[in-house]
Amino acid sequence: MQILLSAEKVDRSDIVLPFHYQAPLQGAIYHLNQNAAFGTFLHDIGYSAEGRKYRLFCFSRILEKPKHILRQKHAFVFPSKISWIVATVDNPFADSLLQTIFTDDPFMIAGQQLRFCRIQILPECKDNPLHVRAMSPICVYSTIEMANGKKRTIFYHPKEEEFAAILQRNLKRKCIARFGNEEMDDSFHMRILSRPGEVVTEYKQFVLKGYLMEMELSGSDQMLQMALCAGLGGKNAQGFGLIMPKSQWKELI
Missing domain, CATH: 3.30.70.1900 (Alpha-Beta Plaits)
Structure with a gap:
């Protein structure tokens, strides 16, 4: 399942994120998972095969282009609304994420308060090739x-x-x-x-x-x-x- 997430900063000001913003986005995704038991399993254990562990989810970079760059601070300045995609194999993970999004509660990314304004479950694609x-x-x-x-x-x-x-x-x-x-x-x-x-x-x-x-x-x-x-x-x-x-x-x- 792939989910498009769009969130807007609560005070409608620009969103400032470090050049390497994967960690703040990942932290927000884990925090938004309200299924505590599954969240602990996903974060601490995961799925395993041949001695390797897998979390079986991934996420995209932010889809919007930065408005400008703060080079001295090593940061991007994005508009007040940003979007990204989360994909997961696990329905419990997706269900928990969607349930949290529908509560309309604000959440934090890199010390900034955001609130989801749009979600879209993308249609399944079975093209081959x-x-x-x-x-x-x-x-x-x-x-x-x-x-x-x-x-x-x-x-x-x-x-x-x-x-x-x-x-x-x-x-x-x-x-x-x-x-x-x-x-x-x-x-x-x-x-x-x-x-x-x-x-x-x-x-x-x-x-x-x-x-x-x-x-x-x-x-x-x-x-x-x-x-x-x-x-x-x-x-x-x-x-x-x-x-x-x-x-x-x-x-x-």
Whole structure:
């Protein structure tokens, strides 16, 4: 499920957010989840497969362009109303989020009080092949242990062979973590349709690299639906890997 959220600052003034605003958005999303037991499970435990943990939700960057930039403060100045997309595999998460939104209670992002003014559950898309656009950077990486015992993270470019292979393994693990079917059809293919744009992001003192682009995805329906609901690549719950079908993004942007 993908949900478009629009919120307006209570005092109608501009919204000021740091350049790397994924953490404040993530914090707001967790705070808005009113199902305490499920929220604790999602944050502290998550779903697991092959030794990996997954939260099975993701979110986009803010859809509106900044009005201007405060370079000395490393911040964007957005209009008083901002929108972004949250996608999730789990109905309890979506139900709790929607229930909170309908209460009309204000919430905080980066020390600023906002209130939701619009929500829209986006229609399910079952196209196959699927033409998509990355609405937050797709982060694909592997971690290796070096001779001195230290670990090193390697980020992959979309045109490297490892990129598609890691995406496929990641999607299959997410499906297994949620549905438990290790014998599932894990077919998955990607074709890059635009020049990948590199985005370097700081998240809680970690530097992450991802790419924005358009892609054509094909494969099993289960793999494609997991990509739409849980995101492509890694660090999805930190604001990476949300993709949107072409038919929908053109109506929103």
